[in-house]
Amino acid sequence: MAQYKNIPADGLAGLKEFYKTDAISGFIVFLLALPLSLGIAKASEFPPLMGLITAIIGGLVVSLLMGSRLTIKGPAAGLIVIVAGAVNEFGGGEKGWHLALGAIVVAGVIQVLFGVLKFGRLVDFFPISAIHGMLAAIGLIIIAKQIPVLLDIDPAMTKGLGPLGLFAKIPEFFTHFNPKATAIGIGSLAIMLGWPYVKNKYLKIIPAPLIVLFVAIPADLIIDFQISEPKNAIVHVGNLLNNIRVNVDFSGIAQTGIFLKYVIMFALVGTLESLLTVKAIDMMDPYKRKSNANKDIIAIGVGNTLAGILGGLPMISEVARSSANVTNGAKTRWANFFHGFFILVFVLLASDLIELIPNAALAAMLITVGIRLAHPKEFINMFRIGKEQSFVFLSTIFFTLYEDLLVGIAVGIVLKMIIHLLNGAPISSFFKAHAMVSFEGNECLIEINKVAIFSNFLGIKRKLDEIPVGFKVTIDLKNATLVDHSVMESLSRFKYDYEAIDGGKVNILGLDELHPFSKHKLAARKKK
16 A cells, blocks of 8 residues: 555544645535535434534544544435335324334344444345346435425425336326426425536535525515425424434334334445445545445444434435535545534524424425436446346345335345346255465465355455455456356455555456456356
C-alpha cells in the first residue's frame, strides 16, 4: 500500500486533523439526510420524527463503533417495504409501530451476532441477479406507494392494496388528485430528476433535496397548507425531547410466524444492503482503505437495537448519502458523526420549520430513489449479461411484488440453482468449492476445478482473502466446467481490489476455454 502513504488517522487523531473537511461534508450530508429521513419514516408508516432519531443514532453512536470510515448510517428507502409490511401485519397504526419495533430490536441483536461470528462474507452467497432483482422490486414498490402521496390522494383509496394493486389504480388516482399538492409534488420531482443535469459546478454542490425544500416550503406558506389542506398533506414531527422514551413492545412475539418473518428480513436484507454499500464506498475511497465488514455489522446491530428501543427505524450504511460524503471530501468516520450532530441540533432548534414541508415534496424525493433502484438501465444490463440472468432478475421482481421480499429472493436463489443443474453442475458441488492454493516465492496459484457458482463461492473467497498483499496471483479456470455471473463479477472485483489496494497483480487464466452465455465480459461461462 505504498501508493497511499498519507492515510488519514482514525479516532481522535483523525478528528483533530480533519475536523474542518469532515464537518463541511457532514453538514452537506445532513441537508440531504434530513428530508429523506422524514420521508422514509412516513412511507414506512412510522412517526416522521423516528426517521430523524435513527439518523441521529447512526451519526452520534454508530460512527464511533463502525468498521468503515466513510459510510453514512441512517434509515434507508430500501427497507421501507419491510418496515411498512411489519407495521401493517402487526395491526397497523401506533400498535403496529410498537410491535414492529420488537422485531427490529431482535434483528439488531442478531446483526451483532452476525458480526461476532464473522458473517461479513454473507453478501457473497447471494446470486447477483437476484440481489439486483430485489433492489429493483423495492424501487417499484416505493414508486407505487408514493404516487398517491405525490397526488395527495385520500389514504382510504389505497388501503389494503399491494404493489400490483397500486399500479393498477394509478389511472384512477389521477382522477382524484389534489391540484395544489400535486403541483408541488410534480415540481419537486422535476427538480430531483433534473438536478443531476445542471452544469454549473457551484450549483451542483447543493443537494437536490435542499433545492426542493427551498421551493416547497415557500409554496406551502403561499398556499397556506396548514389551513387549506387536509392533515395528511403536511409532515407532523413533534418535540424530540417529549418523544424520547422506550417505545418497543415485544408482545408481537406471540404472533410467531409474523415475528420471525420480519426478524429474518430486517436482519438479512439490512445486513446485505449495508455490506453492498460498504464494498461500493471502499471502491470510491481515494485512500483505498479496506473496511472491517464484521465490525461494521456489529455497529449497525448496536444502532438498530438502540433505535428500535426508542422507536426508530432500522438503519443501514446508506449508499446515496455515503456517496455524497465521499464526493464532498470526507476523510474519516467523523463526517458521519457530524451529520448526526447537525440533525440533532436542527430538530432541537427548528422543528417548526420541518412541519412546513408538504408530504408531496417528500414523496417526490422517494420516487426519485425508486426510479434509481428500478432504472431501465438495470433491466437492459441484465439482458446484456445473459438471458438466464434476466429470467432470475425478473422472477425475483415479480415474486417480490406479488408476495414479499423473502419469497422473491428465495425464488431467485432456487431458479439460479435449477439453471446451474441444467448446465451440468453436480449437486455435490453446490456448496463445496474445488479450489487449490499453492505458493512459490512471491507468486500464488489458485486452481479452481469443476464449478464455481454463487453458492460455493464463499469457499473460494475464503482462500482469496488469505493471500498476503503484494503477491503475483494467478487464478486458473482451465479445469472449471461452469463459472456463473456472480463469480465472474466477484473475481473481477477481487482483481480490482487486490491490485489497487494491496499492491499486487492478478491474472485470470482459462476464460478463453469457456463459452460465454453472452458478449458481456462478465457473463456466465460454460465448458465448450
